[in-house]
Amino acid sequence: MTDTTQSRGRVEIDDVVIRFKGKQGTVTALERTSHVLEPGTFTSLIGPSGCGKSTLMNAIAGFVTPAEGALRLDGKPITGPSPEVGVIFQQYALFPWFTALNNVRFGLKQFGLSKREEIDRARAALDEVGLAAHADKYPQQLSGGMKQRVAIARTFAVEPKVLLMDEPFGALDAQTRLVMHDLLLGIWRKHKATVLFVTHDVDEALLLSDHVQVMSQAPGRLIRHYHLTQERPRALSRSGNELLEIRDEILGLLHPKTMLADTL
Numbered sequence: 001m002t003d004t005t006q007s008r009g010r011v012e013i014d015d016v017v018i019r020f021k022g023k024q025g026t027v028t029a030l031e032r033t034s035h036v037l038e039p040g041t042f043t044s045l046i047g048p049s050g051c052g053k054s055t056l057m058n059a060i061a062g063f064v065t066p067a068e069g070a071l072r073l074d075g076k077p078i079t080g081p082s083p084e085v086g087v088i089f090q091q092y093a094l095f096p097w098f099t100a101l102n103n104v105r106f107g108l109k110q111f112g113l114s115k116r117e118e119i120d121r122a123r124a125a126l127d128e129v130g131l132a133a134h135a136d137k138y139p140q141q142l143s144g145g146m147k148q149r150v151a152i153a154r155t156f157a158v159e160p161k162v163l164l165m166d167e168p169f170g171a172l173d174a175q176t177r178l179v180m181h182d183l184l185l186g187i188w189r190k191h192k193a194t195v196l197f198v199t200h201d202v203d204e205a206l207l208l209s210d211h212v213q214v215m216s217q218a219p220g221r222l223i224r225h226y227h228l229t230q231e232r233p234r235a236l237s238r239s240g241n242e243l244l245e246i247r248d249e250i251l252g253l254l255h256p257k258t259m260l261a262d263t264l
């Protein structure tokens, strides 16, 4: 018998090339790329500005169609947006005229639940992100971290197989980011979604991920893969920690000229 949990959230990026047509002609936003995101894994994507990180994410979300190659979720072609793939952006994308509870309920509308079920599920999701007491507040009454918690609750309430996060904590201060890391790892473990996480912050990638994929300058392609097996929660402060060596390598890949200047 097939174990369906084994195929829950497997993303295949198969020889994908993405191009955009503009006034100056056609731009290659993503060079030929192949990769598999295994179910339930947490992968960070890191690379220089404009290398195609968001483009790859948008293609997996079904917002952008590759010029060549194929994207599949659990063996089925990705042909457009679907509730199986959740997306969280840096900007919280909450409706200002809805309370936190109703923002989460909005994501559940597509499932035809009764009003009671919808409210119960939305409340449970807000509870998971520590916002049960703020359910009736509007986004403008919430801090940046709280708004992003609402966005996380809204996305996980739908139980997506895959969660795409595009610099989700980029607008938050360092302390709030750390709190959000713990929160995200806790919820991810519980829901077992496959996560693809775009960040500019190497430390964030190392603290959170099972896999780190480094991309080249534009037009981007995957140039280095790290499989991180260290137990979480992780710290980057202890010397002798192999994560520190990986951090230096990644910084060298991202800023080769700076590294060279430092050694002269």
Ligand SMILES: Nc1ncnc2c1ncn2[C@@H]1O[C@H](COP(=O)(O)OP(=O)(O)OP(=O)(O)O)[C@@H](O)[C@H]1O
Pocket: 020, 021, 022, 027, 028, 029, 047, 048, 049, 050, 051, 052, 053, 054, 055, 056, 218
């Ligand atoms: N809709 C679009 N139309 C035309 N060109 C686009 C479009 N979206 C992205 N591009 C181009 O594709 C390339 C990759 O952009 P993308 O936003 O994916 O990079 P990124 O790695 O996410 O950058 P950043 O880290 O700065 O957010 C860039 O040259 C960008 O200008």
